[in-house]
Amino acid sequence: MDLDLRAAFEARIARGDLIEAGDAMPDGYRRQCLRLIVTHANSELMGALPEREWIPRAPGLARKLAVLAKVQDEIGHAQMIYRVAEDLAEPYGITRADMLDDLLAGRAKFHNVFSYPAPTWADVGIIAWLVDGAALETQGALLRTSYAPYARILRRICAEEAVHLKHGEDIVLTLAGGTPAQRAMLQDALERWWRPLLHFFGPPGDARNSDAFRWRIRTAGNEELRQGFLRKYVPKIQRLGLRIPDPELRYDEDLGRYAYGDPDWEEFWRVVRGEGPRTAERLALRRASRLEQDWVRVAIGGESAA
Amino acid sequence: MGVAVFEVFGQEGPGAAMRHAGSLCAATPELAILLAEELFCRRSEYRALWVVPRDAISRAPQEGDVLGPAEPRGYRLGAGYRATVGKWRRFGGEQLVDR
């Protein structure tokens, strides 16, 4: 893209303009947006897997329907986000099938948090409350992104995530006020999810002068988002009498922020590289299912994945 | 037959205009309508839905921020008739001007 057009684009960004799919844009902007958007879509799809295991096992009709509805929403989000990604990727000729190929071959990223196991019913509550809470934190900030088609669907996504939050909170409150076995299950789930939750926001120190920020693709930094999450949820978790598995976690009045123990960023990078506890298994499951259903896509005249 | 992109439009309330709700892929218009209900109307957001194959949509060619005439057409806007204020003054009737 020549210098004049690039300067014109950056002037638009500086003015607070919103960019539409058909607008002229630097290749770098298109690629950065795509990476962010596709990672989000992949995450919604992979996020459905730990939770859908509990639909058949939900301990009541109302819970069964609610978990099914939540997973349905996540898949609906994936659908909307892949559509936005496809439109943005049109000049490259990349389709949703290509994006799914990349994901299932382990070439594309999705949020670490969806590589962890969900072995108990309490995990369902913790995920719906705290993981969705974390997602709402980052997605709330992304509502101000410069890429308009993404901002538009994020409004709907955030509204639905807010309901998921209530659903998760309800499960957690019920377990917290339940039998000793239920409370123990909840405490155990919190202890397993705490580090992945801190990892969710990424390591601190992300470059605020990077293209993603200059072009207003992102508007909030990793630590800022993590602090927002801690401010919202630590008091609530503590009020429930649950123990957060970090002896160094405390609110620093002077700094006006939470201090916390090192969450093991080595583990974070391992999982990013695809070595999460359930990464390989879940990708394999999706690959197998995709192959099994390929005949349907062929029958309706869609793209074969085989 | 083949999977195509459909644009979805919905009407939120009585008398409201059809608004673009999003897009989806489907094999037929019938399935597109059924899927549109599911994807965009799970919480009864719309009272009416249209689906249109994206291929059927024509786009106006666009250069710059707005569409429409390049030269200003004052005669199409109320602001183009500010001179009437002065003309009323001749009759001592400035206070009768509609603003």
Add this chain to the structure above:
Amino acid sequence: MIGKGLGLGQRAALREYILTLADDELVLGHRDSEWCAFAPLIEEDVAFASIAQDEMAHAALLYGLLEEDEAERDALAFGRDGRGMRSAVLLERPNGDWAYSLVRHHVYDIADDLRTGDLLESKEPLLRAAAERMRREERYHLAHGRSWLSVLAAGGACSRERLERAVDAVAADSYDLLRPLAWEGALVAAGALPRAPSRLWDRFVERVGAEVCAPLGLAFHPPTHAPRGREGEHSAAMDDLLRTMSEVYRSDPRAVW
């Protein structure tokens, strides 16, 4: 309170029938929900999840006619073993491929359409109201099934072969859906139904023939066996299903979840 003014025998028959309808919806809804996150298209995943929710919500509505308390309703849904379940054996079969699941669901929807159509003429206002609510959502299910079946029928040799296999398998199990039952007469005498559900069989065969078989150039082969799901005789698949479904619930049935 449902069945007010009915004799003991008639009220027992009514309870059996409602349990039959509710168990059908619960088991099918549960099977449908197993497709969640693995349907052939992302859009379809969302659509089929709604269908699954509708069926289970109908089950909840129907159990609710027998037990007002939510905990008691869950005990009905999650607390019985195979011998206590009244659902048709067709519905507990594992999902198989997409063709099987679609054909099974659509054939069931045809039977259900006929059953709930009769419920609209029930002297029981609660049953009429329930039927009206369920039929609003079933209209969508029927349209969805019809669309998919015609798309798959036109989808080439491989697709047609799978559909044919599915139709054969589903037809063979279908007698369970509208089999004559011992207490049918009592339901009609009570005015709960205008006619015995088994009288709907011929119309059912007609519709399945026209909507499912004919587009494939097939005929509806009358089933040669009569499973007894309504009497609590179920397959091993039902044991698996119930074990999974009640796993957390049974860990403490007195707890609030």
